[in-house]
Amino acid sequence: MKNKVSARAHTNIALIKYWGKQDPDLIIPYNNSLSLTLEHFYTDTTVTFDDTLSEDTFFLNDQRINDKKVVHFLDIVRDKAQKNVFAKVESTNHVPTSAGLASSASAYAALALAASSAIGLQLTKRELSRLARRGSGSASRSIFGGLVEWEKGHNDEDSFAVPIEENVTWDIQMIAIMINSHEKEIDSRSGMQHSVDTSPFYHDWVKTTEQDLIDMKDAISKRDLAKVGQIAENNAMKMHATTLSANPSFTYFNPDSIRAMDAVKNLRKSGITCYFTMDAGPNVKIICSKAETPYILNKLSPLFGADNLLVAKPGPGATII
Ligand code: 2P0
Incomplete structure (x- = not known):
């Protein structure tokens, strides 16, 4: 098996913040949050699942990085797909280098979409939001555009983001x-x-x-x-x-x-x-x-x-x- 998919996700800034987890493992927050997805800052990620690979590799802006969080996230994707295959992940952050805005929100939303598609899972946006949440809480919101609410829920099934206004047409x-x-x-x-x-x-x-x-x-x-x-x-x-x-x-x-x-x-x-x-x-x-x-x-x-x-x-x- 060799399958490659690329995805883009934009970062978001919360108007009502997420700050604290009831369940740190599943990333279930204490409160709902609400954000605006931004056009200017985004991450492009390509995931290649390839059964000739002997380990996961992750490249950020062309540099090889050892990141346990990315491997842990890929384990979740493999577990969902019931497939045991390693991946090459290549990410590019489109944020000005000194901006300090490089965000795990765009990173894990792009990774969730690219990895789930490349491994053959066909997830709904809600399922994608739940998956992105496992990488980083704020990433659950970046699956959607515009104004987005992350409903805290109580467990893995009911903690996901929903769009409030995907296409923002007023002046904000x-x-x-x-x-x-x-x-x-x-x-x-x-x-x-x-x-x-x-x-x-x-x-x-x-x-x-x-x-x-x-x-x-x-x-x-x-x-x-x-x-x-x-x-x-x-x-x-x-x-x-x-x-x-x-x-x-x-x-x-x-x-x-x-x-x-x-x-x-x-x-x-x-x-x-x-x-x-x-x-x-x-x-x-x-x-x-x-x-x-x-x-x-x-x-x-x-x-x-x-x-x-x-x-x-x-x-x-x-x-x-
Ligand atoms: C937010 N932040 O709502 C809040 C406000 C920062 C301040 O979500 O542990 O990287 O990966 O779930 O999502 C940043 O935290 O944290 C964040 P984890 P995350 O945007």
Whole structure:
């Protein structure tokens, strides 16, 4: 058997964050999350299952990498297909190298689609979302385009993403402010577990996020950009509060992240509809309209450098290429 399939998946940025697992092995989260898939950043992955191979190999941007997570993921795919065959995986991340946005979301969504197709499984999008989730939680959402909700569920069968609005036709997009980090960041997997284990605010994070999700879906249905931005910004800061309140504490903010958040608040004071969100790294993403993007870029370029501002509009779900 030799079978080769290539797939593309785009990364996503959560407006309601996923931060913490009830089941770390199956990747079942404590709360539902909701994201926007972005056109600008994506991963292309080719998987070749070949019964002449004697081990799995993984190449990222043409460099051979030993990655136990990828092998573990391929084991899950082999188990589902009941086939014992090794694979060559070749991935290319289409994100600016210094962006720090290279995301496990696009990586595992592309791998789930390419690997399942190459081994001969014909999965529905829901099954693909469940499979991608086993690689990385946020990857469950990148199977779909546009606005997507990951329903936490309780087990492997009922924890998957569903599209809220696959084809986003109203005026919402993001600007990523690239911020250099000189320090080694705590990866999101161990960061979220440390918040779960030690933050006294973790329970309140989960509880208040349930209401945030209801409010967010209402704001989306009304295409109310300001409301979407307000809820997303507040939700992100509550997530980060569980890192600051962990013991020992940690943070993804650096001085430039705080400078960027202040700049967004100042733009808001001057009447621009823009809000920020942050993930497990120092970059700040602005939620704004396409219409006001040129003005925002103009104001932020002198502060952060035009090259460090990347515009990202809503993007599509995972596809075979
Ligand atoms: C999110 N993040 O909702 C949140 C917000 C980062 C901050 O999902 O352990 O790489 O592989 O399931 O998906 C990043 O965490 O974690 C993430 P795993 P993942 O986008």
